Each structure stands twice: as C-alpha cells, then as structure tokens.
Amino acid sequence: MPVGTNATVKAMSPDEMKDLGAEILLSNTYHLYLRPGHKIIGEVGGLHKFMKWEGPILTDSGGFQVFSLTNLRKIKDDGVEFRSHLDGSLHFLTPELVMEIQKALGSDIAMVFDECTPYPATKEYALNSLKLTTDWAKRCLDARNNPPLEKGAGGFYNEKQALFGIVQGGVYEDLRKQSAEEIIEIEFDGYAIGGLSVGEPKELMYEMINWTAPLLPNDKPRYLMGIGDLLDVLEAVSAGIDMFDCVMPTRNARNGTLFTSQGRISIKREEFKKDSGPLDPECGCYTCQNYSRSYLRHMFMSREILSMRLNTMHNIHFYLEFFRRMRESISKGEFKNFREELTPILQNNFHEM
Amino acid sequence: MPVGTNATVKAMSPDEMKDLGAEILLSNTYHLYLRPGHKIIGEVGGLHKFMKWEGPILTDSGGFQVFSLTNLRKIKDDGVEFRSHLDGSLHFLTPELVMEIQKALGSDIAMVFDECTPYPATKEYALNSLKLTTDWAKRCLDARNNPPLEKGAGGFYNEKQALFGIVQGGVYEDLRKQSAEEIIEIEFDGYAIGGLSVGEPKELMYEMINWTAPLLPNDKPRYLMGIGDLLDVLEAVSAGIDMFDCVMPTRNARNGTLFTSQGRISIKREEFKKDSGPLDPECGCYTCQNYSRSYLRHMFMSREILSMRLNTMHNIHFYLEFFRRMRESISKGEFKNFREELTPILQNNFHEM
Secondary structure, three states: OOEOOOOOOOOOOHHHHHHOOOOOEEEOHHHHHHOOOHHHHHHOOOHHHHHOOOOOEEEOOOHHHHHHOHHHEEEOOOOEEEEOOOOOOEEEEOHHHHHHHHHHHOOOEEEOOOOOOOOOOOHHHHHHHHHHHHHHHHHHHHHHHOOOOOOOOOOOOOOOOEEEEEEOOOOOHHHHHHHHHHHHHHOOOEEEEOOOOOOOOHHHHHHHHHHHHHHOOOOOOEEEOOOOOHHHHHHHHHOOOOEEOOOHHHHHHHOOEEEEOOEEEEOOOHHHOOOOOEOOOOOOOHHHHHOEHHHHHHHHHOOOHHHHHHHHHHHHHHHHHHHHHHHHHHHOOOHHHHHHHHHHHHHOOOEOO | OOEOOOOOOOOOOHHHHHHOOOOOEEEOHHHHHHOOOHHHHHHOOOHHHHHOOOOOEEEOOOHHHHHHOHHHEEEOOOOEEEEOOOOOOEEEEOHHHHHHHHHHHOOOEEEOOOOOOOOOOOHHHHHHHHHHHHHHHHHHHHHHHOOOOOOOOOOOOOOOOEEEEEEOOOOOHHHHHHHHHHHHHHOOOEEEEOOOOOOOOHHHHHHHHHHHHHHOOOOOOEEEOOOOOHHHHHHHHHHOOOEEOOOHHHHHHHOOEEEEOOEEEEOOOHHHOOOOOOOOOOOOOHHHHHOOHHHHHHHHHOOOHHHHHHHHHHHHHHHHHHHHHHHHHHHOOOHHHHHHHHHHHHHOOOEOO
16 A cells, blocks of 8 residues: 555655556545544545545554654553644544544544554563553444444544454564454454564564464455565565555655666666666656656756656556566465565665665 | 746646646756756757657756856856856856757757846946847857757757847846847847846836837747746737746745636635635636645645645646637737736735735
C-alpha cells in the first residue's frame, strides 16, 4: 500500500496512482484527525470522495504516530494523551475515538488502536503493552459494532468497513504468541503484526516475523505494518505475510533515491550531469520513457516540484511492479526463484552517496 | 507565455501544459546558463528535448535577471559582471555569450541582451542605458548571424531561431521613441518593450505602453516583457501588444491565490474548511471538476505538493482561457466589450487575505 498520510500520496494525483496500478492506499488517522479533522471529511462525504480515490483505503489507527511522539504523549489505561505536532494542542486518543474517526473517514479497512511496544523494552513492559493492546482491541470492536454515527454530525459510515486486529509482544516469542492468541480469539477481519522495525536488529525482526506470521489464521489477510524495505518484504512473504505499507518508495523519491532494475541510484550524482540515457533502461514508467538522467538530476538540483513527481512516479512503479511479479511468482510456485533473482539487485546500492 | 524558469513550469508536467492548451513557454537563459549549464543542454539535444516540450520556447536574454541582482553585478560596456545567486561564482555575461547560450538551448525565439533601466533613473542614466542596449542589440544580431556552434562542443542550433529586439528608454517618451527607432533600424523578427513594471507608478507604465507600442512595426509581434496582471494586459492589448509572459498565475497558485470567474480567492480562508463546492463553479479545469474547496484548503494547509499542482493547473487554465477569449473577442471586433466585462472581475479580490 502506497502511503497517503494527509489524504494524498505525496506529489501524486489519484489518477496517476490508478494508472500506476495502485489497488489500495493507506491513509493516517492521526494526521487527518488533527487536520482537517475527521468531522469535516465525514461531512463532505468521507475520505474517498474528499481525496477523489475510488479504490480501497486502509486507515491506520494512529497508534504508531502517537507512539512516535515520545516526549509529547502519556499512555494511560483509557487511551493516550498527546500534544499535536502541529500546534501543541492537547488531545486524548481512545479506542472509541479512534473508531469514531475511522468511521467518519469511511475507510475500507480500519485498524484497532494499539500500543506499539518500543525497542528495547523489558519483558514486563512488553507484557503490559500487550495486555493494553488486547483490551483496546476489544473496545475497538465494540465501538465498531455500535450503531454508526448520526448523519449530519460529521458522520459518514462505510457499512462494509473491515477491522483488523494487531499483534504486539515486543521481541519476546512467548508474548507474541500470547498476543496472537488473544487477538485471534476476539476475531477480526484480518490480522496485523505491529511493533517491528522500531529499532531492533534485523535478525530479531526476521525472527519475530517468522515466529508470528504462522500463528495467524490462513484464511484471513496478514499485514506487516510499516515494513517496506524490499529485502524485508521477501523475508516476510516467505513467512506468509500478505500486506505491507511503507513510505520508502515515496520518501526516497523525494530525497532523490531511486529504485532500478540494477539497484539503488542517487540521482544527484555528478556523473549524471550529461547522461542522456533513461533512469532505468528496463523500466516502462512515464519517467523512464520520457526523461534523461541529466534532466532528472537537473530537476532535483533545482529543487523543482517536477523532480518529486517524476521520482515518486518511478519508485511507485518499481514497487508495484515488484509486487505484481512477486504475486505472479507465487501463483506459479516460483517465489523462491524470484527471491534469489531479486536479492542481489536489492542489495546493490551502486549509486548511493 | 507561462514561465518555465528552470526548464519546467513549476509543478507542471509538459503533458499537462499541452492539455491545458499552452502554445508557447518561456524559459530563462540566466538560470539555465548557471544550472545545469547551456552546454549540457546543448549536448543532450537542446532545451525542447531536455524538458520534453515540443511546442515553441522563447528564452529571455538574462538581462532582467542580472539586472535584478542589484548588489551582485557591475554593468560594463562589454557586458555585465555578476555573482551567481546559487554559489557566488563570478560570471561575465556579454551579448555574444547570451547568443551562444540561446543557440545551445535552441529556443524558437531568442531575446537580445539588454540593460533593463531601473526606476527611478535620471534621464542621463536612461540615455546611456538605451545606447548600451542598442549597441548590444547589434552585437547580438551579429553573433546570431555567425555560423552555428561546432557540434560536439555543447552545440545545438535551431536554424529557425528568431531574434527579438528590446526597446528601453525608462519612463522618458523621447528616449522610448529613440530606442524604438534605433532597434527597429537594426531589424529584428519581433520587438519587445522592456524596463516596465520595475517600480514605476501604474499610470506611468500605462503611459509608456501606450506611447511605445504604436511605434513598433504592425507586421511583427510586439511583446511586453514580464507583465501579467490581467488588468495591465487589457490596457496593453488596447495599445496593440501581442505577447506577454509572467509568473503571476504560477507563483500565485503556489501561494494559494487563485483566479476565478468571480475574482481572486485565497484558498486558505477559514470559511473554505467545510466548503464542498468547487473552487470556481464556472471553470472546466481538472481541479474544479474534481476537488472541493475543502480539499484544496486542506492540501494547502498541509503544504502538500498536490496543492501546488492543482492550484497551478487552475490558474494556468484561467489565464489561457482568458487569452483565448480575448483573442476571440478581437477577431469579432468585440474586444471593448470583453474588457468592460472582465475589468470588474479582475478588480475583485473578494477572498484576499
């Protein structure tokens, strides 16, 4: 899922996302709650209409964003008190409010409010965090099953909105197992693994993915939250993960780092100054079909908006193409080959600064 | 002519500009000389190919940009010594170099190197400035008629490149007349009026336009440089001006100021927060056909790139539509009505901050 934090995938229009073959976008509860406010979006008919995206949208619960405000938040049993990163105003996010927000947004997949366990965390901390997450998950489901908000009071309601549970447990195998069991017991439409890629070593992250993914039901989507490094994706898919989201393709694009069939390229390199060839000769995206490395470098060095557009378009194309090919390899029973073929390319940062 | 300073109309792709009906773009000699360098653009096959724009391009001479570097430049008989606004490096721009740059860029219309007379300026200063401009204009024509640059040494040459002369003379009627006569005497493919909208009162600017435009040949294009306020455009068209360029539609768009059928709007106004209507109900542009004022405000407040894209698209559409309708009114002999109809709308800043 490409990430559209503020109700737009940065630098892209929804038409372009559709043309690129994006099937679902992620948007952020935390950000949209603070600005413009979920009630406003509800009043104008929900997030799809607001941002002009007809495909599915998954909204995260805001849990991760609030968790990231390390010094600005206080975790309580009831919810999380925090100060807005925009204006310092005080807010209190609860499972009920998070569900109200996601109802008003009308996303197709809502996420439960969880406490993202930090790394490192003691086992005691991780256990408490797990218990809180289970408690909040129940409250989220209850709130979801409550009647929809009154129309006219900022209410919009997507009747088919799915709700996904989130497994926490830090880097402790037994706690991951406990969390998975408790969350599965509640019964959700899909299950996510949260609290990874928060500072732990990669081996530990892989261990947790490989341990936790098989615990989740086979017949429901398994979603690994916030992971998008494609080497990690290959590992996670091996473990049975189905869904991902990450700002990697879009954020890297804006910083001039581009993913190609030969590896990772930094477009600002001096050697591209006079390079009239395409960014990636094997790529069929609009950027590669129309522009030279020389022009892309010039746009980037001049800080032109078109630089962000063209780079983002390319990186999203690369990612979506990667996932399309990966799915195809899975259907054909050739995922192992796919992984072996792609791994060295993904490891090649041949023009990294 | 929409302005594409750095070889891109800010926030737009060339395809979008074509779809909007743009027929010609302006690009900047000064900027492209400094970055990425005209030789690079020449080597990759000229500016059209570089920026992927198939329509005509006019390149200014850099005279105005150098003139604007008030404290960083020294005007000499031979040319202008200046420091780059990018890195402080020292450069010396001469009529010959300006022509070499424009040859390498391969624009369809090149402009002579002139000295833009400041306001206020004594008559003595304006006279010297006029003489320098005439002298440089001759040198530019000589340089243009020289054989094209060697291919392979950064050379690209548009054989059909036109060259326009520029009339200076400050705010002195007799000097404007003298300048016009001297420049027309040299014989160019078109004639521009320079040195206006540089701080003088509007009445004085109008006086100069009305005085100078009729002095220029009837059978060649008359171009008023850097003017884009549409009220000024109406005045100038009455006086017989054919061509304009200005960053007004694009720069205002990025600052959230939008031109509509009802007047000028600032999209950040609080009252648009919940406004689900289109920016301009009478407008057929992509932005107005697809997005609400509420969304446009949200994009602007969130400083999203899409804000600049959607706003720029709308303002360029408004401008190009204005010019299309104006041309039509002229062909029908109804320009006077057009001017009377549009003037109150253009004066209406009903949502200005």
